[in-house]
Amino acid sequence: MAELPAPVTAALRRLPTPACAYVYDTSALRTAASRLRAALPARTTVLYAVKANGHPDVVRTMASACDGLEVASGGELDLAVRAGAPRIVFGGPGKTDAELAAAVRAGALLNVESRFEAERIAALGLSADICLRVNRAGVAVTGSHAMTGTPTPFGIDENQLGTVLETLPTGLNVIGFHLHAVSNNLDGTAHAAFIADAITWSITTASAYGVNLRIVNAGGGLGVDHTSSTSIDLAPLSQVSVPDGLELILEPGRYLAADAGWYATEVLDLKTTHGRTFAVLRGGTHHFRLPAAWGYSHPFTILPVDDWDRPYSRPAVTRTPVDAVGELCTPRDVLTRAQPVDRLRVGDLLVFARTGAYAWDISHHDFLRHPAPEFIVL
Numbered sequence: 240m241a242e243l244p245a246p247v248t249a250a251l252r253r254l255p256t257p258a259c260a261y262v263y264d265t266s267a268l269r270t271a272a273s274r275l276r277a278a279l280p281a282r283t284t285v286l287y288a289v290k291a292n293g294h295p296d297v298v299r300t301m302a303s304a305c306d307g308l309e310v311a312s313g314g315e316l317d318l319a320v321r322a323g324a325p326r327i328v329f330g331g332p333g334k335t336d337a338e339l340a341a342a343v344r345a346g347a348l349l350n351v352e353s354r355f356e357a358e359r360i361a362a363l364g365l366s367a368d369i370c371l372r373v374n375r376a377g378v379a380v381t382g383s384h385a386m387t388g389t390p391t392p393f394g395i396d397e398n399q400l401g402t403v404l405e406t407l408p409t410g411l412n413v414i415g416f417h418l419h420a421v422s423n424n425l426d427g428t429a430h431a432a433f434i435a436d437a438i439t440w441s442i443t444t445a446s447a448y449g450v451n452l453r454i455v456n457a458g459g460g461l462g463v464d465h466t467s468s469t470s471i472d473l474a475p476l477s478q479v480s481v482p483d484g485l486e487l488i489l490e491p492g493r494y495l496a497a498d499a500g501w502y503a504t505e506v507l508d509l510k511t512t513h514g515r516t517f518a519v520l521r522g523g524t525h526h527f528r529l530p531a532a533w534g535y536s537h538p539f540t541i542l543p544v545d546d547w548d549r550p551y552s553r554p555a556v557t558r559t560p561v562d563a564v565g566e567l568c569t570p571r572d573v574l575t576r577a578q579p580v581d582r583l584r585v586g587d588l589l590v591f592a593r594t595g596a597y598a599w600d601i602s603h604h605d606f607l608r609h610p611a612p613e614f615i616v617l
């Protein structure tokens with residue numbers, strides 16, 4: 240079980256019962272950003288992917304801890320502008336006319352995802368330097384959510400790239416390629432090879448089509464193992480060579496934010512049915528959907544709460560595997576399966592570390608209309 244940092248424990252101990260909160264630590268965000276920056280080759284720009292955690296304080300912290308922000312909607316664009324991000328890149332397969340106009344107005348660099356999107360930008364009277372997002376023919380990189388080398392709605396099929404470039408509307412100037420390929424890659428050597436290949440491919444392709452290449456955007460995908468304290472080894476990334484005159488953009492979300500968040504919920508009930516013991520929580524997958532979405536068991540740490548002044552006896556279990564389940568009326572509301580505990584009591588808190596990324600932000604908050612957690616920013 241992960242040890243909890245003292246400021247996180249102190250913040251959780253101040254919560255009223257029934258406790259339920261996310262704690263975000265801005266110093267952990269800054270530490271992750273500087274660790275990543277130190278591992279990257281010269282001429283690399285780091286943009287934080289806001290989709291991982293769009294809490295305004297997180298976004299504001301990352302706008303200054305990184306070189307800027309990657310956004311994927313008008314809402315995220317708004318957040319990035321308000322956070323004063325020095326650089327903004329706007330991607331995503333379904334941009335509306337209003338979002339395209341707002342992005343150009345804000346000086347954001349657009350990752351254009353289709354020929355039709357390019358036509359719409361020009362028809363709206365907008366002119367801009369753009370990157371084209373490409374779904375390459377055969378990118379082999381491990382991780383989840385493969386987005387290229389396979390049929391997906393993301394980017395322009397490599398086979399159609401020539402036609403798109405040859406028929407690009409006037410007013411649009413291609414300065415680079417966006418090649419985000421995968422999420423949560425835990426293999427640093429494979430990721431470095433993917434980035435190096437993205438650079439080589441971009442140079443060759445730009446030269447074939449007469450593109451004046453300035454940017455290669457290799458996206459995000461730096462991995463974190465949510466079931467342990469392991470993360471991708473960054474060391475191989477420093478070996479990637481970025482040629483003079485080229486800018487490599489990386490836009491990680493998970494790697495930068497995961498370790499800056501803790502989700503804590505109070506145990507409301509303990510019960511055993513058909514031989515399994517369940518801790519029912521004041522929270523669940525409507526606050527933290529990742530384990531259910533990805534089908535894994537997220538480990539917890541117990542924060543014991545010794546005070547007990549309620550007018551009923553206190554249920555407890557000892558030396559038994561416990562399933563941590565939420566307050567929703569679905570058997571899929573499960574955060575953890577069969578984690579052994581020495582002792583767990585109603586009123587104790589379960590604390591889930593590594594929940595700063597894709598936790599609250601990807602969850603179905605309104606299902607059953609339970610109250611939201613508190614958000615504590617350190």
Ligand SMILES: Cc1ncc(COP(=O)(O)O)c(C=O)c1O
Binds near residue numbers: 458461494
């Ligand atoms: C285009 C793009 N960039 C960056 C990211 C961030 O990826 P990660 O959080 O895995 O680093 C994503 C995630 O889906 C993405 O789609």
